[in-house]
Amino acid sequence: MIKVKQTKIDEEKFMEMRKQTLALWPKASKEIDLDEAVAYQQSLPEDKSFVKVLQKYSAEGKMGLFPRQGTPIVENEIELLQSLNSVGVRLFPFTTDSYTRNLQLDKAQAGLEESIKTGKAKLNGYPLINHGVKTNRRVIESCAGAMDPRCSQKANSLVGEYAFASGMTAMPASFFGWIAGYDKKATVEECIDTAQYLGRLMGYYAEQGVIISSDLHGWLPNGVVPTYVNVATQIIEALTAAHQGCKSVHPQANFQGNYVQDIAEVRLFRKIFRKYLDKYGFQDVLIPGIIASQSPLYAFPQDVGTAYGYICYIANLAATAGVDACSVKTIDEAIGVPSIESHIQTYRAANWIFEVVRSQKIEVNNKDIDLEVAMAEKAIDAIMDKVYELGDGDITHGTIKAVATGVLDSPFSINIHAQDKVLGVRDLSGACRLIEFGNLPLPEDVKDFHREKVAAREKAEGRKMDYYVSIDDFWAISKGRLLGTRN
Amino acid sequence: MDKITIITGTVGVDAHVIGTKIISRVLRDEGFNVVELGAQTPPEEFISAAQETAADAIFMSSLYGMAEMDLQGFKEKCLEAGLDDLLLYIGGILGVMRHDFNDDEEKFKKLGFDRVYPPETDVKVAIADLKNDLKVKGGKV
Ligand code: B12
Numbered sequence: 001m002i003k004v005k006q007t008k009i010d011e012e013k014f015m016e017m018r019k020q021t022l023a024l025w026p027k028a029s030k031e032i033d034l035d036e037a038v039a040y041q042q043s044l045p046e047d048k049s050f051v052k053v054l055q056k057y058s059a060e061g062k063m064g065l066f067p068r069q070g071t072p073i074v075e076n077e078i079e080l081l082q083s084l085n086s087v088g089v090r091l092f093p094f095t096t097d098s099y100t101r102n103l104q105l106d107k108a109q110a111g112l113e114e115s116i117k118t119g120k121a122k123l124n125g126y127p128l129i130n131h132g133v134k135t136n137r138r139v140i141e142s143c144a145g146a147m148d149p150r151c152s153q154k155a156n157s158l159v160g161e162y163a164f165a166s167g168m169t170a171m172p173a174s175f176f177g178w179i180a181g182y183d184k185k186a187t188v189e190e191c192i193d194t195a196q197y198l199g200r201l202m203g204y205y206a207e208q209g210v211i212i213s214s215d216l217h218g219w220l221p222n223g224v225v226p227t228y229v230n231v232a233t234q235i236i237e238a239l240t241a242a243h244q245g246c247k248s249v250h251p252q253a254n255f256q257g258n259y260v261q262d263i264a265e266v267r268l269f270r271k272i273f274r275k276y277l278d279k280y281g282f283q284d285v286l287i288p289g290i291i292a293s294q295s296p297l298y299a300f301p302q303d304v305g306t307a308y309g310y311i312c313y314i315a316n317l318a319a320t321a322g323v324d325a326c327s328v329k330t331i332d333e334a335i336g337v338p339s340i341e342s343h344i345q346t347y348r349a350a351n352w353i354f355e356v357v358r359s360q361k362i363e364v365n366n367k368d369i370d371l372e373v374a375m376a377e378k379a380i381d382a383i384m385d386k387v388y389e390l391g392d393g394d395i396t397h398g399t400i401k402a403v404a405t406g407v408l409d410s411p412f413s414i415n416i417h418a419q420d421k422v423l424g425v426r427d428l429s430g431a432c433r434l435i436e437f438g439n440l441p442l443p444e445d446v447k448d449f450h451r452e453k454v455a456a457r458e459k460a461e462g463r464k465m466d467y468y469v470s471i472d473d474f475w476a477i478s479k480g481r482l483l484g485t486r487n
Numbered sequence: 488m489d490k491i492t493i494i495t496g497t498v499g500v501d502a503h504v505i506g507t508k509i510i511s512r513v514l515r516d517e518g519f520n521v522v523e524l525g526a527q528t529p530p531e532e533f534i535s536a537a538q539e540t541a542a543d544a545i546f547m548s549s550l551y552g553m554a555e556m557d558l559q560g561f562k563e564k565c566l567e568a569g570l571d572d573l574l575l576y577i578g579g580i581l582g583v584m585r586h587d588f589n590d591d592e593e594k595f596k597k598l599g600f601d602r603v604y605p606p607e608t609d610v611k612v613a614i615a616d617l618k619n620d621l622k623v624k625g626g627k628v
Contacts, residue, residue, distance in 0.1 A: 098551055102500040102527075111556060121583050124552045152502070182502050184527040222505055297505070299607065334606065336552060336584040414504040414526045471509060 004192050006243045006396045009200050017197060021157045025105060028158065031133040034204070037165035040137075041210040050146035050170035050213050051248050053090050054289035057324045061361075063354040064088075064325035065347055066291055070095030070126040070150075071337070072115040074135060077126055081143035083340045087347040090145040091291075091325055094168065096159060097125035101152040101182070105129055124337055129155070129162050136166035146170065148215060152182035153190065157197045164205060164212060170250070172215035173198040173241040176233040179403070179415040180220035181297070188403045188417055192396050195237065196244050203245020213248035213288060214241045216273075221254055222297050222412035224473045225424035226432045226450075227265055228379040229410050229440065230254055235276045235384060238285070239395050242277060248286040249273070253323060254293045255314060257477055258431040263364060264372035266290060266321040272380065289324030299478045300333035306480055307331040308349060315350040319357035320364060326350070334478070372431070379446050383408070386441040406439030411470075425465045426473045427453035430482035435465050457483075491621070492542040494533060496524030497579070499557030503550035506579065510546055510610050517614060530561050534568050544574035544617055546610070552583035555594060562599020574620055576613055578604035 009017070022028040046052045057064045067089055071077050081092065099108040108130050111123040128136060128149060140147055148170035151159040156178075163171055175191035183191070202212045218234035221227055238249045251273050255262045269290050277285050294314040301307040308331060318326040330346040332338035338346075386407050391398025402408040406419035413420060421438030433450045434440075454465050463469070472484025495511045497503055504526035511523040522540050524532060533545055549557070554577065565573055577600050581591040588605045595603040602616055 098500045098502070098553060104500065107556070111553070114556075122553070122556065124583055181504075184502075184504075184525060302607065332585055336580060336582060336586065339585060342585075412505045412508055414502055416525070467512070 002189060002397050002400055004189055004196065004396045006240065006394050008203070008244055009196065014200050014204070018161070021161060021197070024103065024158050025129055027132060028129075028161065032161050032165045038205060038208045038210060040167060041164070041169070041205065042208075044167055047090065047144050048140070048146050048167060048169060049211070050091065050148055051211050051286060051288045053146045054213070054250060054291075054324055058289040061358065063319060063323065063358060064091050065350060066091050066093060066325045066327040067343060067347070068093060068095055068327070068329065068338070069343075070097070071121050072097065072112050072123040072125070072127055073119075073121065074131065074139060076121070077139055078142045080340055080343075081139070081145075083344060084347075085143050085145065087344055088351060089347065092145050092147050093327070094128070094147050094149040094163075095125035096128045096149055096151055096155075097123035099123065100125065100127045100129055100159070101150075101155050103155040103158070121337065125150075128159055128166075133162065133165050136162065140167045153178040153186045153194050154183070156194050157201075160198045160201055164201065169211075170213040170215060171198060172217055173202065173246060174215055174217040174237050175240075176219040176237060177217035179418060180222060180410060180413045182414065184414050184416060186415065188400045192240065192399065195240055199241035199244030199246040202241065202247070206245055206247040211248050211286070212246075213250050213286075214238070214246050215291075216249055216251045218252070218254070219408065219410045219413070220297055221256060221410060223424060224256070224426055224432050224470055225410060225422060225434065226261070226376070226379075227254055227256065228376060228383065228442070229408055229422075231265070231268070231272065231376070232380045232383040232387070233408060235273065235380070236387065236395060236399055238273060238277060239280055239282070242280075242282040242285045243395075247284065248288055249277075250288055250291055252291050252293050252327075253321070255317060256432050257314075257482060258426070258429065259317060260366075260368045260429070261372050261431045262317055263321045264369045264376060266292070266323055267369065268373050268376050272377065276384070291325045291327060292318045292321065292323040293327045294318060294329060298474055300329060301478045301480070302334045304331050306478070307333065309480060310477065311346055312349055312353055315353040316357060319354050320362060326354075375446050375449055379442050382441050382443050382446075407441055409438045409440060423467065423470050425454065425457070425469045426483050428457050428460055428483075435470070490518070490520040491544070491617070492520040492522065492540050493617075494522045494524060494536050494540070494542045494545045495548070496528035496533065497526045497548045497550065498528060498530055498533070498554055499549070499551075500527050501549050501551040501553070502526050503548070503579070506550065507548045510548070513610050514546070514614070530557060530564070534564055534570065537565070537570050537573050538568055542573060543621065544576060546613060547575070547577045548579045549577065549581060550579040552580060554579070554581055555598070558595075558598050565599070572624060574602075574617065575600045576602045576604065576617070578606075578608050578613070580606050
């Protein structure tokens with residue numbers, strides 16, 4: 001029996017849930033007082049508000065950088081943030097380490113202590129709970145810009161409590177990200193439940209005039225697939241959070257590396273999120289801007305030259321597509337957590353491109369882009385209709401049933417409840433097409449469009465488009481090609 | 488002849504599942520018996536799976552940089568469990584930040600791994616090594 005439902009959790013019940021969350025860590029209830037936290041948030045300058053910073057980029061037609069950052073030792077973290085400030089970064093995802101994300105806080109503590117002792121980062125992120133509210137506030141106040149922490153399902157509610165009490169103003173209530181890439185065993189219902197908590201907490205702050213924005217990640221495309229399911233699931237995340245009182249969402253265009261397809265995606269984003277939020281009565285939910293994620297989730301080039309090539313290509317694509325900020329990975333991406341120096345060099349290159357390309361205000365118009373927009377919109381509408389139908393009008397129920405039946409599905413996901421029956425390859429122009437539709441409820445003409453494109457490549461290369469071609473394509477981009485070849 | 492059994496998975500709370508999924512598929516297509524534990528597998532689960540399936544080798548992955556902490560005492564636990572002959576291979580990205588692979592190799596050999604692979608090593612390399620190592624041990628192949 002499904003227990004969650006889409007309707008807003010009432011305040012009394014929510015306060016009960018909060019008690020349980022804060023009980024997960026002995027210091028939490030001493031450090032976090034909701035009224036004090038709201039007052040602290042209200043006292044922060046505008047540049048700490050994720051919504052305001054993103055809206056400003058959008059209004060000025062400029063583009064922000066959105067890096068990956070987060071390191072365990074406080075002094076190093078402050079130095080990192082200030083260095084990023086020096087190359088213009090004002091929007092900061094805040095990466096918590098993987099132990100924190102999984103509520104293994106004693107291990108996070110051991111890793112933190114070992115890092116301090118050796119002077120080297122032994123954790124792959126910033127242990128936001130262990131450092132505590134006071135230290136977090138000092139870190140956040142040490143630089144200009146707004147913070148947006150990252151987490152997984154297990155620790156998400158507690159990290160959210162800490163983050164907002166510390167002055168952070170965005171966070172993903174994005175449960176499909178967990179299903180795709182972070183949580184092996186959590187059920188879809190548990191993921192929704194956790195996302196609703198965060199949406200409800202954002203709702204509480206919003207009632208006091210503090211707007212905290214939810215990132216939408218959707219079911220991250222782990223392989224060479226078109227982003228139909230990714231976008232549909234971002235819409236689902238937006239609606240789920242909105243039902244809980246969240247008043248701002250910022251979608252993420254996950255670039256897959258093909259110019260036409262990725263520009264089409266951004267164009268579609270400009271209307272489709274508004275369309276669905278309005279349709280279900282959330283006219284008052286803001287979309288402060290669109291952020292592109294520069295990196296498809298493929299292996300990154302290992303050598304510096306090829307990595308620059310890739311980074312600059314995607315920066316150019318993002319600037320041409322006209323997003324408001326772009327998550328740019330660094331030249332160290334394939335090697336490990338990036339150093340300050342590699343951040344700086346990478347972002348100088350990206351900024352150069354953003355500035356020069358954006359200042360030319362190029363309008364790209366072509367029939368191929370229009371066709372991709374039309375195909376994607378049809379596909380996404382069909383998926384959304386099916387999810388609502390399965391849930392009898394309740395998006396949460398529909399989602400649970402849709403994942404179980406593969407109506408929502410995407411390859412190479414970590415979560416054991418995913419069907420993993422869908423697969424894609426690139427067509428001759430490098431656009432992502434499906435070779436296995438699984439149980440996705442796509443309209444027949446969309447399927448035919450994909451079949452034709454796949455057949456054309458099959459003919460040109462004289463080989464069957466199968467799993468191993470998909471893997472070849474997956475590696476290609478790190479080798480400076482779009483289409484994989486067998487070697 | 489018995490099929491060679493290999494256990495795959497990423498260790499600790501490492502969520503990077505794509506590589507280990509691909510490795511498992513390739514190994515299966517190459518005729519091995521694969522026990523696919525997937526991502527986020529605690530070290531103890533590798534050991535119990537090895538006991539239950541009388542596995543010949545573990546192809547462990549770690550990308551997130553924290554394997555060293557996850558694997559303290561792992562070899563000792565394998566020995567305690569009577570898994571003296573079990574071959575331990577590991578690959579992925581074994582440290583945090585830019586660093587020298589030779590340091591990784593040394594560290595993980597000390598932790599009891601028979602072979603340590605640099606980032607993006609083709610599984611086929613490890614398959615060839617495995618056949619060799621098993622021959623040396625006078626086992627299957
Ligand atoms: C995709 C990706 C993700 C996806 C994973 C999606 C999924 N479903 O798996 C998502 C977005 C979820 C993710 C999350 C995180 N990631 Co990540 N991610 C990557 C990325 C871009 C690619 C990894 C990948 O899939 N490669 C492709 C596969 C096919 O290759 P592979 O796993 O290496 O495996 C192949 C070979 O290496 C080899 N191999 C692997 N294991 C073994 C074992 C043996 C025995 C042998 C012989 C061979 C072998 O064979 C495999 C098949 O060909 C890398 C950077 C990079 N390398 O480009 C970062 C990276 C691994 N991630 C990193 C980090 C830190 C994280 C996060 C903490 C968030 C963050 N970015 O800060 C979280 C951690 C979550 C967790 N609990 O672990 C860091 C690790 C840092 C470090 N070691 O210093 C990296 C290096 C990025 C970076 N530079 O910061 N990530």
